[in-house]
Amino acid sequence: MHTLKLALKVLRRRKFFTFVSLFAVTFTLLVLLVATAVLDSAFAPRAPEDRPQRTLVVTNAQAKGQHATRTGWAGYKLLVRTIPNLPGVERSALFATPRKLTTYHEGRKLTCQSRRVDGEFWRVFRFAFLEGGPFVPEDETQANPVAVINASTRDRFFGGGPAVGKTFELDGRRLRVVGVVRDVSSLRMLTYSDVWVPISLTRSDGYKNELVGDFGAAVLLSPGARPKDVAAEFARRVGAMPIDDPLFDTLKAPMDTPFGTVVSTFLDQTASGQGALAMTYIWLAALMFMGLPALNLVNLNLSRILERSSEIGVRKSFGATSAALARQFLMENVLLAAVGGLLAAVLTAVVLAGLNRSGLIPYAELSLNLRVLGWGLVLTLVFGVLSGVLPAWRMSRLHPVGALQGRFE
């Protein structure tokens, strides 16, 4: 408590330095907090992807031969032969990548993302239904022209009123609405769309013969099942798949956590376990970004040693230990970081609200929740220590006599 009061006094005495330090801290944490909020919005457990710990996903596939390589999302055939009846799996769903479709409605052009999914999709992922419900596996087998739409699409097509039971036209086909769900942020790569329709609702069934195509699968593990075992069994099945295309002789499709699968698109599409690597990169990037502002503060603090040398000399002469002094300087920095962190949190909320409204990310729901704030606290501490340790150490080691004389090197 005493150190805290002391730190406050020091900070208030030199306004310019306090301002520069606060500016650096606030700005750095603001950028990091916004980045954290984006990552949180993309990967944290939230409807419809509310059970990521129990979910494993396959999206990438690669068929390779001597002269040709085809890499992309998995094909329907690959998944439909390997995913059903995996031991340790409670439910499994197949889904396609969203595709942009158009319709002309009362002299306006409307475009939406349309994603083909199976009936189980709605039980692996739990959407928040505003009205109606999901379509069922029978709709899939009978290729019924039914659709689940999101709230924004309901507004655009039906003017916001209830839509279940009504029909609308999309890409030259009439669809009946069976359910309306809350908008899903487009950062959710596995689930987001405007319209969801049965997989079989297509003009031709060539997709059924593809090993590499535009499909993904998600499985929900039974309680107690080990993800590693499930992934290993899946890999065995993929390895045992007969390949009828003479161009290719090996087939790969990694099964991974949702986070690992999505980030592997940017790293190595054919490997699993990319989540840990991605986290390392993210931390490295964050540390590198903190580096320059931290260095800036270190330089600033070091240059203030002289100004404070008499203070240090006096305190040391009166028996303060180096450790006590180091604690005091660190406290000053942590206090700065804390105030900066608070300011950054307020500014982040403003920036996120702006981003949500800008439409830069469709259906963005970036928010400053407790998890993000917790990360903010961790980052604040890391930054405070990063920028405070060296100057604190140097200051605490000053020799009392030299310091009193103004000699310090």
Add this chain to the structure above:
Amino acid sequence: MIRHLLKLAWHRKRANVLLLIEIAASFLVVFAVGAFVTYFGGNWRRPLGYDWRDVWAITITDERSGSGPEEGEAALAGRLVDELRQVPGVLAAAGVDSPPYVGWTNISNYDVKDRTIVFMSSGATVGADRVLGLKLLAGRWFSREDDATPWQAVVIDREMANDMFGTVQCVGKSIPRDKGGQEGGTLEQRVVGVIEDYRKDGELAPPDNFVFQYVSPEARSGPSRTYCLVVRVPPGAPVALEEAVVGRLRALAPQWSFDVNTLDQLRTQRFWSICTPILILGIVAGFLLLMVTLGLIGVLWQNVARRTRELGLRRAMGATRLGICRQILGELVLVTAMALLVGTVLVVQLPFFDAFDGVPRPTIVSGVLLAIVTILAIALAAGLYPSWLTTRIHPAEALHHD
């Protein structure tokens, strides 16, 4: 003078090294932003090679796999083009695989003598030049007379002509490639025309080798289908026209999906997809620099305050105000120059890494120059106030200090 300054800087090496690292890091930040801006800015000023106004691109998607139409369905694509020309309100229509601003590209290469020429290619039909407003430099665009020849007609852009023949006057020549070159099978390919650089990826992309290959309606040889139709419409064409067009296409090819975009829309999308990250980077970099500037002011201010006695002594011994001011700024410029040297040495290594293969040397040079000027300006701006403070030092007072 410089030796003296060096000595002074050396005496305080521990503080100066950290300062040096900070300035070098800022240099790298400015370089990154500067390189992007000069690169894209330079591209923006080059000729574009086509006219994007009032043109629609209609992408054909086969529902089977989400990719383009299957081989062997070219005749159908050909009929779609004819159908489009019949729609009242459509000024011109043609098929082009890679219209401007559309995401995908076909990249191939010819083995010519001892080197490999990499290029982008696209199938195109008769009339595509009129729809896209391509500018011919020599020869002509494709016409039906290309159907009957024993070779395949190609139109190449200026960059490709210069790369392969060293001149744009190369109409009638055939492409000199070795047997077993990867593209186009064994059929001879002959240049019938040369167009201005076709920068498919838009104003921000660099000019690149581009080859248009003739697609006949009967798909006799070469690329046998078009993934995309392009349509020229009157300015301000209504949505009703688009609806009519899509209706006709759907009736003729029910197994395909059609996605209509104006080139104007695609152009805006592409522009922002490149500029948004750079803009964010730029804003962050701007704040970083502001922060560094403020920090430098603080450091220098402290520096001057700490050396009041030394500077006062120099004043007492007859140094002028200007001299002292110059000394402070000189020391600053010295540290900055060393930091810039370190930064430049780091940046010059870039071309040796694969990841930066695509970055042309002029971009690196102009990026470095821009960064040097900016950092020097920032350092001097930061030094201005503190060095002015030194001129306020009164010798008597300074020696009295403490």
